Amino acid sequence: MSKKKMKTMAFEEPLIELRKKISELKEYTKTADVDLSSEISSLEQRFAKLEEEIYENMKPWDRVQVARHPERPTTLDYLPLIFRDFIELHGDRVYGDDEAIIGGIGSFEGQPVTIIGHQRGKDTKENVRRNFGMPHPEGYRKALRLMKQAEKFGRPVICLIDTKGAYPGKAAEERGQSEAIARNLVEMAGLEVPVLSIVIGEGGSGGALALGVGNQILMLENSTFSVISPEGAASILWKDAALAKTAAEAMKITAPDLLEMGIIEHMIPEVRGGAHHDTARQAQLISGAIRYSLKELEGMSTEQLISQRYEKFRAIGVFSE
């Protein structure tokens, strides 16, 4: 993958500047008869240090940018790297096939699993087809159909969450967006097989949670899970969407935040600078996390799986009595 073409984010600017300077110097030494190798190596050292400084100290708003990066790997990018023999299964059997959610069967390290994930597009054309990864009711109903199918055949369900939210549209309301999401929450609560929910990008509100009632919730280091987007929160709370950065901090939406609050079980580390820098390596890290989590759930009876899920969500909430 060419790194030059990659979209850079504001917090990375100093790095980009420095990298440019280094490559300019390198270019220059090729043509000119001066030895700048010591300067270059000192700049490269500085670059390494700066890179560490920037990427190890990412602020919530930086993580939001990474989570939304146009080149951030999606469900379809990870699928062939994590699973084998994937066969996509389409449609909700009621209305249609929502391409904002893909689902199917495959194997994870030899074990048959059902995989369901939000799918956004990488370009305008694909985004139109996939509705920017914002599902309609039929998407959630397809997901539920595949979960029930997984239950019948006793295979784990692995959900990859990556959506700004369920689509707020006229047709979505007419076909029961609320009911579709609500139904998934209730039915997921009762699934007799292990359910893993992994947030790989944005976890936008109810539209994300509808794939999120798992025995474990895992989040990539630079993913978010929130009740409302930082922009939405800022415009409602302070009547100013420009305060999104402040809202991102205040709302506690990043993986480290949710881990600290005890809402998620594990945080999956990302390759330096974000998953989009090395999709293959990131897929390995996710595979490792799936292996670990499935192991933790292995040997649990049907009743234990359901009651573990019950206790997990039952415990969430902060209040006094």
Add this chain to the structure above:
Amino acid sequence: MAMIRDIFKRKRDEKEATIPSKAAKDVPEGLMTKCPNCKHITLTKELENLGKVCPKCDHHFKMTARERIVHLMDDSSFESVDDHLKSENPLNFPGYSEKVQADSEKTGLNEAVLTGTGSIKGQQVVVAVMDSHFRMGSMGSVVGEKITRAVELATKLKVPFLIFTASGGARMQEGVLSLMQMAKTSVALKRHSNEGLLFVSILTHPTTGGVSASFASVGDINLAEPKALIGFAGRRVIEQTVREKLPEDFQTAEFLLAHGQLDAVVHRSKMRETLSTIVQLHVKGAGSDV
């Protein structure tokens, strides 16, 4: 004996507590009440006798949770639970605790839902009534916890669970904790359902967002009051997204009924009767000869 009298005294106080609602601001408070829909003026007392439904245009005024209880349940049968739970300010939002405190004083509730046990025509139920006068009925940790506990109580008592929803959705000031209350209430409802117990959701004005997209929509039977606003996304958001004019009745109870999302729209004057019949029909081994 004195204790018993105390209980009744408390209930009477609660019944008579008047709560200044938003709608009441533009109408003369007290003797007469003006309908915000048709401007018809009705004696407040008469309006209360009519269950706060305008005699001229059938407009269903918003009800407080306690008014709803009085209107629905058998006299003095209602015993509230979990009134002691208190909201915290987990994200340290400036002013949040004060707002909750102010609404608590205004409504006499600890949070935006009132839960408890009681009977409808002699049949025991657990009931939860959301109150939109409290932070727009939004759901944070305490609302989620109270509803979850109410569902668990219904499961334990093996009785039907009824909920009257009225909510703007998840409460933003508690962030993702609010979102997770959707899942928490759902796992409890699943357990209640697995016991073969009845859950009736009655959607009242307004029921939107995360509440609409969780327990409100998954009753064994979903009812709604006439003209109630019910939807997932806000009308303005949808208009901005789809850039088209939405039909006048979009996201009303009648609209949802026509689109197959509700079992019935029930006039408030028939609600107690309807619920009583529904509950009766779910008593194991019982017919309608009661």
